[in-house]
Structure formats: C-alpha cells, structure tokens
Amino acid sequence: MKKIRSFKLAVMVLALSACGGAMAAAPTITTEVAINKLELPWDMAFLPNGTMFFTEKCKGLSVQLPSGAVNKLHGIGGVNGYASSSADLFCDGQAGMMGVAIDPDFQKNRLIYVYSSSKLNDKQVNRVMRFKIDETLSNVSDRTDIVSDIGYKSKATKHPFGGPGAHNGGRIRFSPADGYLYVTTGDNHNGIAPQSPTYIGGKVLRIDRDGKPAAGNKPPAGFDPRIFAYGFRNPQGIAFRPGDSMVFTAENGPWHSDEVSAVTNGGNGGWDPRPNMAGRGDCPDNYCGYSPNQMGAMEPKERSAFMPMTDLKTYPNALKPAWNNNGLSQGMFCNDFLSGKQWKDWDGQMVVGYAGIGIHGTTVGNRLDVLKLSKDGLTATGAQVSWPTATGRFRSAVQGPDGNLYVALEDQGVIYRVKPE
Numbered sequence: 001m002k003k004i005r006s007f008k009l010a011v012m013v014l015a016l017s018a019c020g021g022a023m024a025a026a027p028t029i030t031t032e033v034a035i036n037k038l039e040l041p042w043d044m045a046f047l048p049n050g051t052m053f054f055t056e057k058c059k060g061l062s063v064q065l066p067s068g069a070v071n072k073l074h075g076i077g078g079v080n081g082y083a084s085s086s087a088d089l090f091c092d093g094q095a096g097m098m099g100v101a102i103d104p105d106f107q108k109n110r111l112i113y114v115y116s117s118s119k120l121n122d123k124q125v126n127r128v129m130r131f132k133i134d135e136t137l138s139n140v141s142d143r144t145d146i147v148s149d150i151g152y153k154s155k156a157t158k159h160p161f162g163g164p165g166a167h168n169g170g171r172i173r174f175s176p177a178d179g180y181l182y183v184t185t186g187d188n189h190n191g192i193a194p195q196s197p198t199y200i201g202g203k204v205l206r207i208d209r210d211g212k213p214a215a216g217n218k219p220p221a222g223f224d225p226r227i228f229a230y231g232f233r234n235p236q237g238i239a240f241r242p243g244d245s246m247v248f249t250a251e252n253g254p255w256h257s258d259e260v261s262a263v264t265n266g267g268n269g270g271w272d273p274r275p276n277m278a279g280r281g282d283c284p285d286n287y288c289g290y291s292p293n294q295m296g297a298m299e300p301k302e303r304s305a306f307m308p309m310t311d312l313k314t315y316p317n318a319l320k321p322a323w324n325n326n327g328l329s330q331g332m333f334c335n336d337f338l339s340g341k342q343w344k345d346w347d348g349q350m351v352v353g354y355a356g357i358g359i360h361g362t363t364v365g366n367r368l369d370v371l372k373l374s375k376d377g378l379t380a381t382g383a384q385v386s387w388p389t390a391t392g393r394f395r396s397a398v399q400g401p402d403g404n405l406y407v408a409l410e411d412q413g414v415i416y417r418v419k420p421e
C-alpha cells in the first residue's frame with residue numbers, strides 16, 4: 001500500500017495515577033493513511049494477507065487488496081459503482097451499512113458478513129447478512145439474511161436526540177475462542193427493548209453462521225435463545241481479550257458514563273430506560289433514556305438524577321462496568337485489544353475509540369484511549385492514554401494481521417494505519 005503521509009505523534013498521558021514509570025515503555029506512535037477519500041467508513045475486517053474489507057455507512061461494502069487496489073463489492077440501494085447492490089439497504093441518521101466480519105473458515109467457505117439497515121415491504125429493520133465472495137475478491141453473491149428481526153427506530157421521538165435511525169449497535173465479531181458470531185444491537189430508543197426477553201435490541205447476540213443460537217447461551221428462562229447478554233443501551237464495540245477471550249463491550253452513555261463492560265454469558269448490562277420504574281415517572285414516548293429529559297448543563301452533582309447506565313439498585317447483579325470514562329459521555333464507539341511485543345507496555349491492553357461531539361461542556365471525545373483491564377475484567381487500573389491523532393470521529397479500531405492498528409475516522413473519510421515503534 002502506498003504511504004501517502006506520515007507524521008510522528010507524541011503520547012499525552014491523561015491519567016497516570018496507577019502506572020507511573022511504566023509509561024516509559026509505551027510505544028511511540030506513527031500513523032499513515034491506509035486508504036482515504038472514503039465516505040463515512042464504519043468498520044473493517046482483515047484476511048491474514050492484509051486484504052481489508054470495509055464498509056461505508058451510506059455506500060456499501062468494499063475490499064482493499066494488498067496491492068492497494070479497491071473492489072467495490074455490494075452497494076446499498078441507489079448507490080452506483082458497485083459490482084452488485086441490494087435495493088432494500090439504506091442509510092439514515094446513525095443507521096446504514098455498519099459492521100463487517102469474515103468467517104473463521106473463510107479459506108474453505110468464502111463467507112463474509114455485514115450488518116445493515118434494511119427496508120422491505122415498508123418495514124425497517126437491521127439485518128445481519130452473509131455473502132459468498134469469488135476467488136478474485138471482486139463479486140459477492142448468495143446473500144443470506146441470518147438475522148432479520150433486529151429493531152430499527154423508524155420515527156422521530158420527542159426527547160432530545162430523537163431522530164430516526166438511532167441506536168443500532170451494529171458491530172459483528174467472531175470469537176476466536178468459540179467460533180460464534182457476536183452481534184451487538186442497540187435499544188432503538190425503545191424503552192422496553194433492553195430488558196425484554198423477546199425484542200433483540202439492547203443485546204449481545206451469539207449465533208452460528210446460519211443465525212441459529214449458539215450452543216450454551218444462558219439467557220434467563222423465556223428469553224430469545226440467540227441472546228448472550230442483555231440490558232445494553234447502544235454497544236457499538238465488542239472485542240475478545242487475547243489469552244482468555246473474555247468478552248468486552250464498549251458503549252456510549254446518555255449524557256454521562258460511557259461504559260466498557262466485561263460481558264458474561266447470560267449477564268445483564270443493567271440498562272433499563274422504561275418509564276415508571278422505581279422512583280421514575282413518565283417520559284416522552286415511554287423512553288426514559290435521557291431522564292430527566294432536559295438539555296441543561298450537566299454538573300457532576302446532578303448525575304445521580306440521570307438514568308444510570310448500570311442500574312445496580314434494580315439489578316444488583318448487573319454487569320459492573322470496568323471503565324466509565326470518568327463519568328463522561330463522549331461517544332465511546334469501538335474497541336479492540338492490542339497484541340504483540342511491538343506494543344510494548346500496551347501489549348494486551350484495550351484501545352477504545354470515541355466519536356463524541358463534546359456536548360454539555362465536556363471535552364470533545366474524538367480520540368483513542370488505551371485501557372489496562374484487570375484480570376477479572378472488572379476494573380481498568382492502568383493508564384488512560386490519549387493519542388492526539390488527527391481529530392475526527394473514531395468509528396472503528398481493528399488490529400490488522402501486520403500487528404498495526406487500523407482506525408477509521410468517519411468524518412475524515414480515512415482509515416489510518418497506526419504503527420508502534
């Protein structure tokens with residue numbers, strides 16, 4: 001791939017309380033453009049030789065070959081220039097073509113997966129679909145929708161941020177440990193979804209390549225058997241820790257408290273935005289996710305009045321977040337683990353990306369952090385390190401097969417290659 005530009009970056013330490021001199025062994029970071037002139041890049045997935053599949057939210061699925069050449073594979077409705085397209089796929093608001101994943105047995109079955117919003121027969125949903133790709137990586141065929149009932153927010157609602165297309169989740173990842181596909185879904189501003197046994201919004205699903213429930217899912221009795229964990233707001237990051245394959249979500253909070261959580265089989269993330277819960281009144285459109293439903297400045301003393309991201313009063317056994325971004329909501333959006341000696345002290349730590357817009361006087365959240373998670377996954381005890389890379393909304397962060405980190409900056413239309421030295 002052609003190196004278009006490169007620049008050295010200093011590492012800025014934001015919170016050093018627990019790491020002290022260890023930072024001396026943090027890597028120096030350089031970044032270069034892996035591909036640019038994209039439109040709203042959302043996710044990437046790699047083959048071992050560096051071939052990179054990527055999605056653009058309002059365009060479709062493409063692949064960049066090791067030579068640097070790009071094949072446009074499958075477009076959403078109304079977009080030209082792709083080898084094939086699906087008229088039902090669309091984008092609106094936060095919705096569109098989102099996550100992409102490659103089958104663990106790709107060399108045998110040539111299957112890839114995409115999460116996208118879809119409108120068929122006037123019904124809008126989010127779907128996970130599977131394609132087969134040809135040997136030349138220039139055409140996909142045999143679209144098979146393996147999940148076709150993930151909720152979608154069709155109409156605007158009265159509360160702040162109430163536009164259509166909100167909270168879709170949309171990250172899809174195969175676990176290297178069990179080979180199943182994990183799918184994050186959002187609450188769609190639907191108050192009943194996260195704790196519902198039947199709506200599969202506000203969940204982490206665990207399924208096989210045909211969309212069937214993974215053997216061993218342990219949701220509560222009566223729950224949809226595809227549900228691995230429930231009670232989430234809008235998890236848009238999911239990653240598996242090297243070594244123990246512990247599952248971690250990254251999730252944006254409502255005006256406060258982005259969350260990284262270790263997710264256990266059958267666990268409840270503790271998000272329940274229904275009205276008239278204990279101590280809670282009515283809310284616009286039966287959604288209390290922005291309670292107390294006003295746009296006023298948020299001071300720390302007010303936070304107890306807001307909808308908790310993890311309601312431990314109602315659900316004492318809920319999954320406690322390992323990290324809540326110091327109580328701030330800055331659009332935590334994606335995560336992955338850094339692996340390999342080239343990352344020095346960051347080997348085995350989690351990188352988290354933010355796409356925040358700096359509402360309510362908080363620092364703009366356009367950055368990547370590195371978190372050192374405890375062995376039990378319940379706390380982040382190490383440094384929070386900010387990488388002052390080119391600013392932008394970080395939609396995806398994926399370690400590539402070359403050991404470097406690839407990050408998609410949505411509004412720049414660029415996927416960067418981040419190299420440790």
Ligand SMILES: [Ca+2]
Nearest residue numbers: 269270309310
């Ligand atoms: Ca939670």
